[in-house]
Amino acid sequence: MSAQPPLHLRDITVRRGDRVVVDRVSLAVQGGELIGLIGPNGAGKTTLMRAALGLIACNGSSDIAALPPARRALTAAWLPQSRDAVWPMTVEALVRLGRIPHRRPDADPAQVTAAMARMGIGDLRDRRVTELSGGEQARVLIARALAQDTPVLMADEPISGLDPAHQISAMQCFRDLAAEGRCVIVALHDLGLAARYCTRLVLMNAGRVVANGSPAAVLTPDLLAQVFGISGAFADTPDGPAFLPLSVIKP
Numbered sequence: 739m740s741a742q743p744p745l746h747l748r749d750i751t752v753r754r755g756d757r758v759v760v761d762r763v764s765l766a767v768q769g770g771e772l773i774g775l776i777g778p779n780g781a782g783k784t785t786l787m788r789a790a791l792g793l794i795a796c797n798g799s800s801d802i803a804a805l806p807p808a809r810r811a812l813t814a815a816w817l818p819q820s821r822d823a824v825w826p827m828t829v830e831a832l833v834r835l836g837r838i839p840h841r842r843p844d845a846d847p848a849q850v851t852a853a854m855a856r857m858g859i860g861d862l863r864d865r866r867v868t869e870l871s872g873g874e875q876a877r878v879l880i881a882r883a884l885a886q887d888t889p890v891l892m893a894d895e896p897i898s899g900l901d902p903a904h905q906i907s908a909m910q911c912f913r914d915l916a917a918e919g920r921c922v923i924v925a926l927h928d929l930g931l932a933a934r935y936c937t938r939l940v941l942m943n944a945g946r947v948v949a950n951g952s953p954a955a956v957l958t959p960d961l962l963a964q965v966f967g968i969s970g971a972f973a974d975t976p977d978g979p980a981f982l983p984l985s986v987i988k989p
């Protein structure tokens with residue numbers, strides 16, 4: 739895939755009632771980047787992604803939200819945080835739903851098979867999704883987003899509930915998708931995996947972006963204390979950046 743042109747969010751502001759929950763966020767993401775969107779509970783990560791995708795009203799502008807709906811579905815795949823599988827369809831049928839924006843959902847079996855292989859769920863293809871474990875369901879839903887084969891992927895806590903091997907595989911998969919030239923944005927609470935796999939971290943707090951840069955530039959003692967109320971150990975290792983949260987700092 740040729741590199742996705744930069745994705746721009748400009749001055750995105752979202753109000754919920756009389757509260758501003760995303761406050762004038764501007765962000766440019768290049769094809770090739772895996773952005774880790776991090777921040778404490780309620781920081782505004784999900785709201786920002788939903789606004790960027792045009793799923794909720796906001797002030798400001800987003801290149802994706804500005805597209806007509808059919809074009810939007812060909813441009814960006816979205817993996818929400820909630821993962822309820824309510825229909826007893828097979829794994830393969832659910833992953834195939836990712837092809838709907840392409841209007842030929844049955845014509846691309848290779849895309850469906852490749853997405854299932856990437857998530858290691860080929861052996862589950864004939865199982866009903868309602869009869870899978872939580873982590874298996876999560877991998878099926880990631881595969882559905884991969885099958886959409888879009889230049890932009892946004893995922894909200896995609897690795898929560900996965901075992902360590904599948905968390906690492908999923909993060910490597912997102913990194914590979916970025917290396918193919920896509921823009922990949924994932925909201926994460928696992929700062930260790932964020933540091934290790936993301937090409938850039940965007941730290942949100944109380945609706946604002948408070949830091950934006952390399953893992954080493956964002957996971958600093960000051961920002962960890964100020965935003966998360968924790969201390970942590972950061973090291974540049976021969977295997978890449980490593981981060982370990984250590985303790986809660988008492989107020």
Ligand SMILES: Nc1ncnc2c1ncn2[C@@H]1O[C@H](COP(=O)(O)OP(=O)(O)OP(=O)(O)O)[C@@H](O)[C@H]1O
Pocket residue numbers: 754755759777778779780781782783784785786
């Ligand atoms: N539908 C809603 N109505 C009112 N307030 C909302 C609504 N959805 C979210 N909020 C509020 O907006 C703020 C941002 O929420 P958001 O879900 O974007 O945070 P987040 O950073 O994704 O958090 P988490 O890490 O817990 O998933 C929170 O204070 C939340 O309570």
